[in-house]
Structures are given as structure tokens and as C-alpha cells.
Amino acid sequence: MNGFAAHGLNEDAFGEKSELQGGLKTFDAFPKTKSSYTAPSSRGGQWTVLILLVCTVFSLSEFRTWLRGTENHHFSVEKGVGHDLQLNLDVVIHMPCDTLDVNIQDASGDRILAGELLQRERTSWQLWMEKRNRETHGGAHEYQTLSQEDTDRISAREADSNIHHVLGEVRKNPRKKFPKGPRLRRGDKVDSCRIYGSLEGNKVQGDFHITARGHGYRDLGEHLDHSVFNFSHMVTELSFGPHYPTLLNPLDKTIASTESHYYKYQYFLSVVPTIYSKGNRALDTYTNAPPSQLTHRNNKNLVFTNQYAATTQAGDLPESPFFVPGIFFKYNIEPVLLMISEERTSFLSLLIRLVNTVSGVMVTGGWLYQISGWVWELMNRKRGRGKSEGVLTGKHDD
Numbered sequence: 001m002n003g004f005a006a007h008g009l010n011e012d013a014f015g016e017k018s019e020l021q022g023g024l025k026t027f028d029a030f031p032k033t034k035s036s037y038t039a040p041s042s043r044g045g046q047w048t049v050l051i052l053l054v055c056t057v058f059s060l061s062e063f064r065t066w067l068r069g070t071e072n073h074h075f076s077v078e079k080g081v082g083h084d085l086q087l088n089l090d091v092v093i094h095m096p097c098d099t100l101d102v103n104i105q106d107a108s109g110d111r112i113l114a115g116e117l118l119q120r121e122r123t124s125w126q127l128w129m130e131k132r133n134r135e136t137h138g139g140a141h142e143y144q145t146l147s148q149e150d151t152d153r154i155s156a157r158e159a160d161s162n163i164h165h166v167l168g169e170v171r172k173n174p175r176k177k178f179p180k181g182p183r184l185r186r187g188d189k190v191d192s193c194r195i196y197g198s199l200e201g202n203k204v205q206g207d208f209h210i211t212a213r214g215h216g217y218r219d220l221g222e223h224l225d226h227s228v229f230n231f232s233h234m235v236t237e238l239s240f241g242p243h244y245p246t247l248l249n250p251l252d253k254t255i256a257s258t259e260s261h262y263y264k265y266q267y268f269l270s271v272v273p274t275i276y277s278k279g280n281r282a283l284d285t286y287t288n289a290p291p292s293q294l295t296h297r298n299n300k301n302l303v304f305t306n307q308y309a310a311t312t313q314a315g316d317l318p319e320s321p322f323f324v325p326g327i328f329f330k331y332n333i334e335p336v337l338l339m340i341s342e343e344r345t346s347f348l349s350l351l352i353r354l355v356n357t358v359s360g361v362m363v364t365g366g367w368l369y370q371i372s373g374w375v376w377e378l379m380n381r382k383r384g385r386g387k388s389e390g391v392l393t394g395k396h397d398d
Contacts, residue, residue: 047368047369050365051365054365055357055361058361059354059358062357063350066344066345066353069342069343070343071340071341071342072340072341072342073339075336075338076336076337076339078273078335078336084200084201084203085200085202085240085271086241087200087201087208087239088238088239088240089208089237089238090178090195090196090235090236090237091194091210091234091235091236091327092128092181092192092193092194092195093192093231094191094232094233095191095230096122096190096228097120097122099212099213099224099228100210100212100213101210102118102195103209104207106204106206107202107206112201114199118195118196118199119196119197120194121195122190122192122193122194123181124184124188124189124191125192126188127185127188128192131182132234132253177245178197179245181194195210196236196237203333205332206331207328207329208331209326209327210231210233210326210328211324212224212229212325216326226261230261231258231265231327232256232258233265233327234254234255234256235251235254235255235256236253237249238251238252238329239252240306241304242304244305250309251267251310256314260316262316262317262319262323263316263325264314264315264323264325265312265313265314265326265328266314266328266330267327267328267330268310268312268313269308269329269332270308270309270310270334271308271333271334272336273304273306273336273337273338274337274339274340275302275337276305276340277339277341277342278341
């Protein structure tokens with residue numbers, strides 16, 4: 001026989017205890033090992049703790065990703081016909097207010113006297129430089145020059161264009177007024193002009209420009225001396241659409257300075273109408289609505305605004321009547337509509353991802369545990385062969 005009886009062992013002790021338990025085990029996808037065949041070890045406990053930590057970290061990451069959702073960008077043709085385009089401007093020019101002309105000339109031939117619609121404020125250039133230094137030192141969005149490439153500003157602008165941030169500004173319903181400028185102190189030199197406000201223009205290609213009085217337009221024969229020209233400027237805000245002061249646009253907090261009197265700054269802007277939507281329902285409501293019912297009124301889950309990209313060109317001009325110095329913002333409305341929507345999968349999909357993640361970590365951890373055990377065993381064998389503790393060879397010396 002097998003010799004079990006000679007040692008007082010019963011072969012039934014190694015079988016199933018009952019027919020019911022044996023029948024159930026045939027359907028067990030994960031058969032268990034008897035507790036008498038297992039031995040706890042510190043290495044196994046350490047691996048168990050490590051696998052639990054990894055599963056916890058991955059599960060929290062999956063849950064955080066699901067909670068935030070994902071942003072999807074879609075391009076489409078804008079439905080309906082828009083006629084008006086709101087422009088928001090806050091700029092300081094290093095010239096007195098009575099020496100500047102502000103106008104808009106669009107592709108439809110309309111000339112808008114923006115100087116009469118926007119507010120002007122006499123100020124000091126030095127005060128705004130001090131304000132910039134305080135904000136930069138305080139950790140706010142850093143001002144940049146035209147030739148400066150700042151990765152921090154790019155990342156901050158990307159964060160401001162996030163759906164959560166944009167919709168959060170709408171829900172808070174912040175004051176959409178322009179902030180107050182620094183107060184003039186006794187002894188400050190009034191040598192600059194702050195031009196700020198919002199105005200409505202035609203939603204077509206246009207040119208918003210700030211020039212010196214008597215240059216570019218005939219202003220009752222008045223002609224300023226070129227020595228007073230200084231088109232150094234600081235753009236605090238330039239945006240299109242509803243006014244959201246806390247959002248950072250490409251030209252916001254930009255400084256351009258020059259020592260030349262006859263100088264021209266040109267900004268080429270590509271404006272893209274943009275819709276921010278939380279969830280697909282709000283976006284589907286806009287997409288499926290007939291053009292006659294489309295109203296660009298913002299709600300909590302759907303925001304209509306505009307984004308733009310900017311390129312710059314600047315240089316000296318010859319002092320000639322054929323050349324006009326100043327600051328020119330040439331904007332073009334792109335014939336596309338950018339729809340940015342936040343989408344989130346169902347809770348069932350989250351559970352499936354969590355199960356897959358935990359299962360994968362446990363299986364991979366089991367493989368790594370076995371492989372590490374084999375490697376450790378091989379290393380111990382090699383160490384044992386290298387040591388000589390005395391071996392009997394069977395030979396005897398006479």
C-alpha cells in the first residue's frame with residue numbers, strides 16, 4: 001500500500017470532510033490551501049502591506065479623476081448670426097490724455113469713436129510701475145514684456161481657462177467692474193493716461209487703435225510735436241465678450257516700453273468664439289436649439305465667451321506723414337466655434353475601473369512576490385556553494 005497505515009496516518013484526513021464541501025469545492029474558482037500547509041513570514045506581510053498601499057493610491061487617483069471629469073474640445077460652425085462683439089480694455093499709455101485719439105475702424109466701414117465711449121483717467125506712469133512691482137512681489141500673475149517668454153504665465157492662463165474656474169467665476173457672480181487705479185499723490189508727475197471700459201462693436205474684422213492727436217485723422221488742423229510721443233504702454237486687460245476680470249488673457253498684464261518717439265506697436269489677434277459647458281445636457285440644448293431661439297445669455301452650466309491668440313510686431317517708423325505711430329490691435333473673428341465640455345463617466349464605470357485596478361495590482365504583486373522569492377532562494381544557494389565547511393571525500397591517508 002502507500003504506507004500511511006504503518007505510521008498511524010489516515011488517508012481520509014487528506015480528503016474532503018464531507019460530500020457537500022467536496023461538491024462545493026469543485027465550483028470554487030480560487031481553491032484554498034489548508035492552513036496546516038501554510039506558514040506566515042515577515043516578507044509576506046511586508047508585501048501584503050505594500051500591495052494594499054499601492055491599491056489605495058491607485059484607487060484614490062481613479063476616484064479623483066472621475067470626480068474632476070475630463071475636458072473635451074469640439075470645433076463646429078457657430079449657429080445663428082451674431083452682430084455685436086463686446087471689447088473690454090484697460091490700458092495705460094505714457095502720454096497725457098488730451099494728446100491721444102482712440103478709434104475703431106472695422107471691415108464694415110463703420111468708425112466708432114471709442115474715445116467717447118471709454119473712460120479716461122489722468123495718472124502717473126511711475127505709480128503703475130510701483131503697482132506692478134508690488135503685485136509681482138506678492139505672487140500675483142507676473143507682468144511680462146513683449147519679448148519675454150514666461151512658462152508660468154502660460155500655465156496660469158491654461159489654469160484660468162479650465163471649465164471649473166470659468167464656471168466658478170460665473171456662479172460667484174463677481175463684480176464685473178474695472179478695478180480702481182492707484183491714487184495720485186502730492187508731487188506725482190501726471191504724464192500718462194489710463195483708458196478703460198467696455199464697448200460694443202460689430203462682430204467683423206476690425207482695427208482698434210490708439211494714435212496721437214492729429215496723426216492718422218485730421219483733427220481740426222492740430223498737430224502735436226513728435227517729441228511728446230511715447231507709446232510705452234501697460235495692458236492690464238484686453239478681452240472680447242463678457243467681462244470676467246479674474247481670467248487671464250494672452251495680453252493681460254503686458255508691458256511694452258520704448259525710448260523712440262515715432263514708434264508703432266501692432267497686435268494681431270485671432271478671436272475664436274468659445275462655449276464652456278458642464279456636462280453634455282447643456283451643450284446638447286444649445287446644439288439642438290433652432291437658430292431663432294439662441295440667446296447668448298450665460299447660465300450656471302453654459303457660458304458664451306471668446307478666446308484669442310496674439311502675435312506682436314513693433315518697430316521704429318520714419319518721421320513722415322505717410323506713417324502713423326501708435327498702438328494698433330488688429331482682430332479677426334475666426335469662422336469656427338470652440339465647444340469645451342466637461343464630461344464624467346457613470347458610477348458603474350468607476351466601479352469597473354476600480355475592480356480592474358485592484359485586481360491588476362494584486363495579480364502583479366503576486367507575480368513579483370514569487371519572482372523575488374525565487375531570486376532570493378537562488379542567491380542563498382550560490383552563497384552556500386561558495387562557503388567550504390568541510391566535506392568527506394572517502395579517501396584515507398595511511
